[in-house]
Amino acid sequence: MKVAVLKGGRSLERQVSLRSGARVEDALAFLGHEVIPIDVGADLVSTLRASRPDAAFVALHGRGGEDGTVQELLEILAVPYTGPGVRACVRSIDKVAAKHELRAVDVPTPDWAAFNSVAFRELGAADALEEIEAGLGFPLVIKPAAGGSSLGVRFAATADEVPEALVAAFSYDDRVLLERHVAGRELAVSLLNGITLPAVEARPREEDRFSYEARYEIGRTEYLCPADLGAAEGPVIDAALRTWDALGFDGFGRVDMILGEDGPQVLEVNAIPGLTDTSLLPMAAEAAGMTFEDLCGRILELALERAGAPAG
Amino acid sequence: MAEPRDQPTSPADAGTSAPHRRAHTRARDLERYAGLFAERTRMMRSSAMRDLMEITARPEVISLAGGLPDTSTFPPESFAAQMTKIAQESSAEALQYGPTEGFDRTKECIREVMGAEGMDPDPEDVIVTTGGQQAIDLIVKTLVDPGDPVICEAPTYPGAVPVFCSYQADTFQVATDAEGMRIDVLEALLDRLAAAGRRPKFIYTVPSFQNPAGVTLSPERRRRLVEIAHEREVLVVEDNPYGLLRYEGEPTEPLYKLDGGDYVLYLGTFSKILSPGIRLGWLCAPPPVMEKVVLGKQASDLCTSTLTQYFVAEYFSEGRWRDYIDDLVEIYRARRDVMLDALDRHFPVEASWTRPEGGLFVWATLPDYIDTTDLLARALRDDVAFVPGAAAYVDGRGGSSMRLNFSGSDEEEIREGIRRIGRVISEQVELFGAITGEHSIPPASRATDVPSTSSAPRPGADGSGEGPADGSSVLPFRRRER
Numbered sequence: 086m087k088v089a090v091l092k093g094g095r096s097l098e099r100q101v102s103l104r105s106g107a108r109v110e111d112a113l114a115f116l117g118h119e120v121i122p123i124d125v126g127a128d129l130v131s132t133l134r135a136s137r138p139d140a141a142f143v144a145l146h147g148r149g150g151e152d153g154t155v156q157e158l159l160e161i162l163a164v165p166y167t168g169p170g171v172r173a174c175v176r177s178i179d180k181v182a183a184k185h186e187l188r189a190v191d192v193p194t195p196d197w198a199a200f201n202s203v204a205f206r207e208l209g210a211a212d213a214l215e216e217i218e219a220g221l222g223f224p225l226v227i228k229p230a231a232g233g234s235s236l237g238v239r240f241a242a243t244a245d246e247v248p249e250a251l252v253a254a255f256s257y258d259d260r261v262l263l264e265r266h267v268a269g270r271e272l273a274v275s276l277l278n279g280i281t282l283p284a285v286e287a288r289p290r291e292e293d294r295f296s297y298e299a300r301y302e303i304g305r306t307e308y309l310c311p312a313d314l315g316a317a318e319g320p321v322i323d324a325a326l327r328t329w330d331a332l333g334f335d336g337f338g339r340v341d342m343i344l345g346e347d348g349p350q351v352l353e354v355n356a357i358p359g360l361t362d363t364s365l366l367p368m369a370a371e372a373a374g375m376t377f378e379d380l381c382g383r384i385l386e387l388a389l390e391r392a393g394a395p396a397g
Numbered sequence: 398m399a400e401p402r403d404q405p406t407s408p409a410d411a412g413t414s415a416p417h418r419r420a421h422t423r424a425r426d427l428e429r430y431a432g433l434f435a436e437r438t439r440m441m442r443s444s445a446m447r448d449l450m451e452i453t454a455r456p457e458v459i460s461l462a463g464g465l466p467d468t469s470t471f472p473p474e475s476f477a478a479q480m481t482k483i484a485q486e487s488s489a490e491a492l493q494y495g496p497t498e499g500f501d502r503t504k505e506c507i508r509e510v511m512g513a514e515g516m517d518p519d520p521e522d523v524i525v526t527t528g529g530q531q532a533i534d535l536i537v538k539t540l541v542d543p544g545d546p547v548i549c550e551a552p553t554y555p556g557a558v559p560v561f562c563s564y565q566a567d568t569f570q571v572a573t574d575a576e577g578m579r580i581d582v583l584e585a586l587l588d589r590l591a592a593a594g595r596r597p598k599f600i601y602t603v604p605s606f607q608n609p610a611g612v613t614l615s616p617e618r619r620r621r622l623v624e625i626a627h628e629r630e631v632l633v634v635e636d637n638p639y640g641l642l643r644y645e646g647e648p649t650e651p652l653y654k655l656d657g658g659d660y661v662l663y664l665g666t667f668s669k670i671l672s673p674g675i676r677l678g679w680l681c682a683p684p685p686v687m688e689k690v691v692l693g694k695q696a697s698d699l700c701t702s703t704l705t706q707y708f709v710a711e712y713f714s715e716g717r718w719r720d721y722i723d724d725l726v727e728i729y730r731a732r733r734d735v736m737l738d739a740l741d742r743h744f745p746v747e748a749s750w751t752r753p754e755g756g757l758f759v760w761a762t763l764p765d766y767i768d769t770t771d772l773l774a775r776a777l778r779d780d781v782a783f784v785p786g787a788a789a790y791v792d793g794r795g796g797s798s799m800r801l802n803f804s805g806s807d808e809e810e811i812r813e814g815i816r817r818i819g820r821v822i823s824e825q826v827e828l829f830g831a832i833t834g835e836h837s838i839p840p841a842s843r844a845t846d847v848p849s850t851s852s853a854p855r856p857g858a859d860g861s862g863e864g865p866a867d868g869s870s871v872l873p874f875r876r877r878e879r
Contacts, residue, residue, distance in 0.1 A: 095455070097452065097774055097777065099451070099452050100451050100452070202828055205828060205831040205832050206827070206828070206831050211831060211832045211833065211834055214832070236774065237771060237774065247832075248766060248829055248832040248833045249766040249768070249829075251828075251832055252766060252767065252768075252771075252825050252828055252829050252832070253768050253771040254771075255775075255825070255828060256768075256771035256772055256774050256775035256825070257771070257774055257775070
C-alpha cells in the first residue's frame with residue numbers, strides 16, 4: 086500500500102514532528118508499505134494529487150497538523166488519514182475549547198480563566214486579574230491555548246510574575262489561559278480506538294518541571310509504565326474514556342492529567358501525540374505488548390476502516 | 398545487489414532511495430543507554446532554543462541568527478583554480494595524513510595573518526586546529542578538571558558555553574560594558590576566588606568586536622588585563638576571530654602582543670577572513686602548554702585536514718588575501734550601517750543596543766519582562782530569527798537580550814528582518830503595558846539617553862558584581878528618540 090507520511094511543516098514543533106515522521110516511515114516500510122515522505126509545505130495538495138497515496142499517516146504536531154487543517158484537506162482530497170478527525174482536532178488543539186467540552190460533561194479539569202490579547206488591549210481585562218488570581222490561587226499555571234511540548238508554559242508563584250508569564254504565553258498563541266495548579270502525579274493515558282493503554286507516569290527532576298527540553302532528552306525525565314495507580318486506576322481510566330467521548334476522538338490520542346488528592350484532573354488532550362523514541366504513546370503501546378510497528382500498522386488499519394476502504 | 402548504505406542525500410535526490418535505518422529504539426533501550434551516559438553529559442543540554450533555531454533554516458526565514466560570513470563573495474573560479482593546482486601538483490600529499498601540529502606552510506600563513514595585527518609568534522608555539530572551536534576545546538581539555546573555575550565575559554561566545562559545560566567547569570561570567578570586560582569586576586572576582594582558595598584556570602575573552610556583544614576591550618583595559626595575568630599568574634585565552642574586520646576607529650593591540658605570549662594563549666581562525674567551511678583555526682601557547690595540547694589533539698583527530706591546509710597555503714601564495722578582507726570590510730560595514738539605521742527606525746524606545754566598530758554582531762537588550770526565547774517563537778511566525786541572549790550565559794541570565802548578525806544577510810533582508818523583529822517587540826511592549834496598566838517608559842527617563850556616538854560610555858554605568866542581572870551591562874546603549 087502507498088502511504089504518505091506527513092511531517093515537519095511550519096509548526097514550532099517541526100523538529101519533534103520530523104523525528105516522529107522518521108520513525109513512522111521506518112515502521113511502515115518494515116510492514117511492507119511504499120512510503121512517501123512529505124515535509125508539509127505550500128505544495129502539499131499538488132504533491133498528494135501527484136503521488137496518489139492510498140492513505141496518509143499524519144505525523145504532524147502543533148498548528149496546521151494537529152488542529153484539523155490538514156485533516157480537512159485530506160477529507161476534501163478523499164485520502165484516508167490516521168488519527169482523530171477534524172472535529173476532535175479542532176476541539177483538542179485549543180486547551181480552552183477542550184476544557185469547556187470536558188466541563189460540560191463533568192470530566193474533572195482544573196479551574197481556569199482564558200483571554201485573548203484583545204481582552205487586554207481593548208477590554209481592560211487586566212482589571213480582572215486580581216479576582217482571577219484570588220479565585221485560582223498561587224502558584225498559577227499560565228500557558229498558551231494552543232501548542233504542546235510545554236512551550237510557553239510557566240508557573241507564576243506570585244502576582245508579580247503573572248504579566249511576564251502572560252507575555253511569554255502570548256508569544257505562542259493569541260489566546261492564553263491561567264489555570265489552577267494541581268499538585269499530584271503527572272500521567273499520560275494513551276488510547277487506541279477508544280481503549281486505554283497502560284498509563285505512563287512522568288517524573289521530571291524537580292528543576293525540570295515544565296521544561297520543554299526534558300521531555301525529549303533521554304535521562305532527564307523518569308517514565309514509569311505501567312504506572313502504579315492502585316485504587317486510582319478506575320477513575321483515571323474513566324476520565325480518559327470520557328474525555329475521548331466528549332471530544333469525539335477516534336483512531337488514537339493521548340490524555341494528559343494530574344492525579345491529585347481528589348482524583349484525576351484532565352489538563353489537555355493531544356490529537357497527535359509524539360511518536361519519537363522518547364514519546365509516551367509508543368511507550369504505552371509497548372507496555373501493552375505492541376511493537377512500534379504493530380502500533381503504526383494498527384493506526385493505519387483504523388484509518389482505512391473509518392474511510393470504509395479495505396484494510397491491507 | 399546490496400542496498401547502498403549511508404548515501405548522502407541532497408535536496409536533489411532526497412526520497413529517491415531511502416537509506417537503511419535501524420529498527421525503532423525501545424523504551425528499555427533508552428533506559429539502558431541512559432544508564433551508560435557519562436556524568437558530564439548531564440551538563441550537555443539540548444534546548445528548546447536549539448529546536449527553534451533549527452526552524453530558522455527554513456528558506457522563507459530571514460535569519461539574523463547565524464554567525465555566518467558571506468562566502469558568496471569568494472570567487473568560484475579562483476577556488477577551482479587553486480584546488481585544480483593542488484590536484485595536479487600535490488595530489489598524493491594533499492590526500493595523506495599530516496603532522497599533528499600542522500604544516501609549516503600553514504603556519505607561515507598564520508604568521509602573515511597575525512603579522513597584520515602586529516604579532517609575530519614563534520612557529521613552535523603554533524598548532525593548527527580544526528577551526529577555532531577545536532582550539533577552545535583543546536584548551537579546556539588540557540586545563541580544566543571538573544569543578545575548576547574558569548572566567549569569561551557576560552555575555553560570552555555562545556559556542557564556548559557547551560565546551561565549558563562538557564568539561565564540567567565552574568564558569569564565572571564578568572560583566573561587560575562599552576569598553577569590554579569590566580576589569581574592576583574581574584579583579585573583585587579574582588579576589589573572592591583567591592580568598593576561597595580557588596585558582597581560575599583561565600580567563601576567556603573575545604576582546605575585539607566581541608561575539609555576541611559587539612564591544613571591544615579598550616587599550617587601557619587590555620594593558621591592565623595583561624598586568625593582572627602577570628601579577629596573579631593566571632592564563633588569559635584571547636579569542637580573536639574578527640580582529641581584521643574593523644569598520645571604523647583605530648586598531649587595538651591584541652593581548653597576545655602586549656603580553657609576548659607568556660600568559661596569553663591566542664586563538665585565531667580563517668573562518669571569518671576566508672571560509673568557515675574549511676574548518677581551519679589555530680592556537681598559540683607557550684611550550685609547556687603546547688606539549689599537552691598536541692597530545693590532546695592527537696587523541697581528538699590526529700591532524701587537521703591536510704587538504705584544506707593545502708588550499709589555504711595555495712590561496713595565500715597568490716598574495717591577495719588582504720584584498721579579499723578589504724572587500725569583506727566594505728560589504729560588512731555597509732550591512733552594519735543598514736542594521737543600525739533599521740534598529741533606530743524600527744525598535745521601540747524600550748530597546749537598546751550596541752554599536753560595534755567591527756565584527757559580525759549587534760547585541761540588543763529589551764525590557765526585562767520580555768523573554769527572547771519566547772520572543773523567537775513569536776518572531777518565527779513572522780519568518781525572522783535571531784539568537785536569544787540566554788545562549789550567551791551559563792546560568793540562565795541574558796533572557797531579555799538578543800544577538801543580531803549583519804554579515805550573513807544582504808541589506809534588504811537586514812532592513813526587513815529588523816522591521817519584523819521591531820514589530821513583535823513593540824507588540825509585546827504594548828501588551829505588557831495593557832496587562833500592567835503601565836504604558837511605555839515615561840518621557841522623563843528618556844531625557845538621560847546617551848549620545849549616539851559609538852564609543853561614548855554610558856553615564857552612570859557603575860554596577861557592581863560580575864552579573865549584568867539588571868541588563869544594563871552591555872553598552873553603549875542607543876535609544877530612539879520618539
